[in-house]
Amino acid sequence: MNNILLKDGDVLCADGQVRQQDIAISGSFITQIGTVEGQADRIIDCHDKLIIPGFVNTHTHAAMTLFRSYADDMMLMDWLQTKIWPAEENLTAEDVYWGTLLAIAEMLKSGTTCFADMYFFMPEVARAVAESGIRAVLARGMAGVAPTANQALAESENFYKEWHNTADGRITVMLGPHAPYTCPPDYLKKVTALAAKLGAQIHIHLSETAGEVADCQKQYGKSPIALMEELGVLDHGVLAAHCIHISPNDIAIMKEKGVRVAHNPGSNMKLASGVAPVPDMQKAGLCVGLGTDGAASNNNLDMLEELRLAAMLHKVHRLDPLSVPTKTAVDMATVSGAEAVGLGTLTGKIQTSYKADITIFDMQEPYWHPRHERLSLLTYAASSRDVHTVIVDGKILLDNHQLTTIDQERLIAEVDHRGIRLVNHKS
Amino acid sequence: MNNILLKDGDVLCADGQVRQQDIAISGSFITQIGTVEGQADRIIDCHDKLIIPGFVNTHTHAAMTLFRSYADDMMLMDWLQTKIWPAEENLTAEDVYWGTLLAIAEMLKSGTTCFADMYFFMPEVARAVAESGIRAVLARGMAGVAPTANQALAESENFYKEWHNTADGRITVMLGPHAPYTCPPDYLKKVTALAAKLGAQIHIHLSETAGEVADCQKQYGKSPIALMEELGVLDHGVLAAHCIHISPNDIAIMKEKGVRVAHNPGSNMKLASGVAPVPDMQKAGLCVGLGTDGAASNNNLDMLEELRLAAMLHKVHRLDPLSVPTKTAVDMATVSGAEAVGLGTLTGKIQTSYKADITIFDMQEPYWHPRHERLSLLTYAASSRDVHTVIVDGKILLDNHQLTTIDQERLIAEVDHRGIRLVNHKS
Numbered sequence: 139m140n141n142i143l144l145k146d147g148d149v150l151c152a153d154g155q156v157r158q159q160d161i162a163i164s165g166s167f168i169t170q171i172g173t174v175e176g177q178a179d180r181i182i183d184c185h186d187k188l189i190i191p192g193f194v195n196t197h198t199h200a201a202m203t204l205f206r207s208y209a210d211d212m213m214l215m216d217w218l219q220t221k222i223w224p225a226e227e228n229l230t231a232e233d234v235y236w237g238t239l240l241a242i243a244e245m246l247k248s249g250t251t252c253f254a255d256m257y258f259f260m261p262e263v264a265r266a267v268a269e270s271g272i273r274a275v276l277a278r279g280m281a282g283v284a285p286t287a288n289q290a291l292a293e294s295e296n297f298y299k300e301w302h303n304t305a306d307g308r309i310t311v312m313l314g315p316h317a318p319y320t321c322p323p324d325y326l327k328k329v330t331a332l333a334a335k336l337g338a339q340i341h342i343h344l345s346e347t348a349g350e351v352a353d354c355q356k357q358y359g360k361s362p363i364a365l366m367e368e369l370g371v372l373d374h375g376v377l378a379a380h381c382i383h384i385s386p387n388d389i390a391i392m393k394e395k396g397v398r399v400a401h402n403p404g405s406n407m408k409l410a411s412g413v414a415p416v417p418d419m420q421k422a423g424l425c426v427g428l429g430t431d432g433a434a435s436n437n438n439l440d441m442l443e444e445l446r447l448a449a450m451l452h453k454v455h456r457l458d459p460l461s462v463p464t465k466t467a468v469d470m471a472t473v474s475g476a477e478a479v480g481l482g483t484l485t486g487k488i489q490t491s492y493k494a495d496i497t498i499f500d501m502q503e504p505y506w507h508p509r510h511e512r513l514s515l516l517t518y519a520a521s522s523r524d525v526h527t528v529i530v531d532g533k534i535l536l537d538n539h540q541l542t543t544i545d546q547e548r549l550i551a552e553v554d555h556r557g558i559r560l561v562n563h564k565s
Numbered sequence: 566m567n568n569i570l571l572k573d574g575d576v577l578c579a580d581g582q583v584r585q586q587d588i589a590i591s592g593s594f595i596t597q598i599g600t601v602e603g604q605a606d607r608i609i610d611c612h613d614k615l616i617i618p619g620f621v622n623t624h625t626h627a628a629m630t631l632f633r634s635y636a637d638d639m640m641l642m643d644w645l646q647t648k649i650w651p652a653e654e655n656l657t658a659e660d661v662y663w664g665t666l667l668a669i670a671e672m673l674k675s676g677t678t679c680f681a682d683m684y685f686f687m688p689e690v691a692r693a694v695a696e697s698g699i700r701a702v703l704a705r706g707m708a709g710v711a712p713t714a715n716q717a718l719a720e721s722e723n724f725y726k727e728w729h730n731t732a733d734g735r736i737t738v739m740l741g742p743h744a745p746y747t748c749p750p751d752y753l754k755k756v757t758a759l760a761a762k763l764g765a766q767i768h769i770h771l772s773e774t775a776g777e778v779a780d781c782q783k784q785y786g787k788s789p790i791a792l793m794e795e796l797g798v799l800d801h802g803v804l805a806a807h808c809i810h811i812s813p814n815d816i817a818i819m820k821e822k823g824v825r826v827a828h829n830p831g832s833n834m835k836l837a838s839g840v841a842p843v844p845d846m847q848k849a850g851l852c853v854g855l856g857t858d859g860a861a862s863n864n865n866l867d868m869l870e871e872l873r874l875a876a877m878l879h880k881v882h883r884l885d886p887l888s889v890p891t892k893t894a895v896d897m898a899t900v901s902g903a904e905a906v907g908l909g910t911l912t913g914k915i916q917t918s919y920k921a922d923i924t925i926f927d928m929q930e931p932y933w934h935p936r937h938e939r940l941s942l943l944t945y946a947a948s949s950r951d952v953h954t955v956i957v958d959g960k961i962l963l964d965n966h967q968l969t970t971i972d973q974e975r976l977i978a979e980v981d982h983r984g985i986r987l988v989n990h991k992s
Contacts, residue, residue, distance in 0.1 A: 203931075203934075204935060205937075206932070206934070206935065206937070206942070206946060207935075207936065207937040207938040207939075207941035207942045207945070207946065208937040208938070209937075210890075210891060210938070210941045210944075210945065211886060211887055211890035211891060212886060212887070213886060213887070214886065217886075240931055240934065243931045244930075244931040244932050247930070247931065348884075404877070406881060407877035407878065407880055407881040408876075408877050408880060408881075408886070408945065409880075409886055410880040410881050410883070410884050410885055410886040410888070411881070412881065412884065413881060433932075433946075436945065436946075437932075437941065437942070437945035437946040438932040438945070438946040439932070440932070440948075447877075449835075450831070450834035450835050450874075451834065451878075451881075453834055453835060453836075453837040454833060454834040454835075454837055454838070454839065454840060454878075456837070457775075457837050457839065458837055459638060459639060459640060459641065459644075459835070459836055459837040460638055460639070460640070461837070463637070463638035464637060464638060502977075503671075503674070503950075504630075504667055504670045504671040504674065504973070504976070504977070505633070505671050505860075505864075505865040505866070505867070507630075507633070507667065507977050507980050507981055507984070508631060508633065508634075508980050508981050508983070508984025508985060509634065509981065509984075510632075510633070510634040510635040510636075510984065510985075510988060511634040511635070511637070512634075514634035514637045514864065515633070515634045515864070517637075518634070518637065518835065518863065518864035518865065519633060519634065519860075519863075519864040519865040521867075521948055521949065521950050522948065523930075523948050523950035523951075524950075546931070549931070550931070550934050553934050553935050554934055554935045554936065556935070557934070557935025557936075557937065558935060558937075561937060
């Protein structure tokens, strides 16, 4: 059994207070918090360091790192039709493996210990997760309007059976119907039936753009959220990405059905999708986590940046400086994120009997001084480059800024090569 | 004469294109760009590095770093009256020196080579600038409603005479009437007369909050911008911070008078001040630079973050993904910033005969890959922690991430001590 002792860190405790504590880790679990005496296989001096639960990235398309910086500042449909979709046509299974590994390297280095992904060639994604040691909630994206619609259902079922609760429990699997505008009602009924059969939860994009919501109203006479309720999609435990253009009635439905939300402020800003009514959702008692979305629409996977944007965007949008205060923003990136991806009893808090998924920030840089209030420094001043050590499931995956399970040099060579091929190759 | 040669970097050239070039620096100037053979006192291998003009922070209150994280998520007047103003009462000249040095350390480490400051105890600010080697445009803040109103005018005149165009030309001085709501018309007339007498430009806050604009309309029957025009304030070369709540008529006045704008998206978001009509100002041909504002309302001095916020905030505010594209955002942080602070013929571009004010980013981290488009990576993916080397006026002030003119360890000890004293001490 592997034992780690974190000594003298400033710890963000489960009660929301920052206190100087030691943390003992045994196997994959946090076993003691307080003053811990005794030995361990590894003792890390955490003096001058801030220890928080690892960030949970509740919505991404990891392998899209390969398209980072390929196409920006464009209208959504122009971007998809002339750039992203043609390039995605060229993706091989191996590309998805390497693109996902690039995403994992970036996420670990910036303090993310768990991510929820929706893409394709998912066994390759699972392989990257299993090898790297990160925690993930994976869904094969399914589009009912695509020629691969039935194949995607079959792949989803196989993927669930092969990978759900594997890699020491670090991998869980959801079903990933892409969105109401790409999955007609008949198809969503098939997805729902499969979810019921497997006992699987659902990860879906809902109400991201005003256009798709207007189209849904026109075609079905109701909002995407109300349509999902009618089709039974919301009965299986749903992680819903975006939820920007939603009504008070939608929020009431989401509350009743326990829908958890992945809020992606960076992507929503860059793609000009709109501002989600996060304070309203939180006031109604909904669980709202944070996500980066894919690196083609962000363009990084930096959860500290999303945390900061969440704290700042809603203030200016509501003209209310009390909107999404520090503590709320930090919770969204950690404990609420864990709950959103269905792992709220396992991770997202620094608490005994929780999994040791932990991020340690170095507080040396000038912008960490003076230290009137540590959570404020984290929220409004720090950099994800200050992440010093990351532990997932009790294993050190980032050690003094160095990845322990990923060969960064080889990774960079692979993705540079593949990235260029993908956008030049005409299939 | 000190010579530096930057070899094989990816250079953001004055035409907006990124090309692999060498840059020769002799004394304080850029003397050659292209393929440069020969020797130098120092040759820096810039392979895998991005070389851009140093960032220009067009609006800050540097010494307010001492209040970083002291008070957040509050209503503006509550924040000022119960927290910031009482703490500022305790500031000594030496506090301002150390607080400013902390700001300079942070700015240099994040790639800023020039900043425009408005505060008090300005000779201490100038001393920190002179010693550290950074470039700055300094103004003694003046409030006509304060007991120190006349003293501030006298100090401003003395400060201009003693410090304008000093430190090898790295320090220029402006007059700093705080804002129309703190400087009544009679006082602004005195400031204007002083500006005419000295030939000094003016740095002022204009139209930051909806409340102050409504009050101005009520009291004077016109907007702050129109009032400033009437009082002759705009006739002396004006750097105007914020300009959020402005009308098309205000923009027309600003264009006619050549008012340059310091846009502070981070501060405007965090304080919930509103969103400045940046695309409209730019369409009208106004010069718009970027600023961080003080660290009490941001809470860091990271210009790359402001650049990114400028690129993202206006997209979501206008629901237009073409708003403030990459190139525009980079220009705002560099060439337009230099023009905004009155140094557009001296700095802000990588061009021969311009001052060697240069920032070099290391492109190693995972989020710099793959490299489809370097300016997109800088704008949407990079971290200011990637800043590797910073040159100001031909001198290396940051060398492989290490400050060369500031003792960081002593600085941190000083500001930690002073920061705590300031907020605990009852005067």
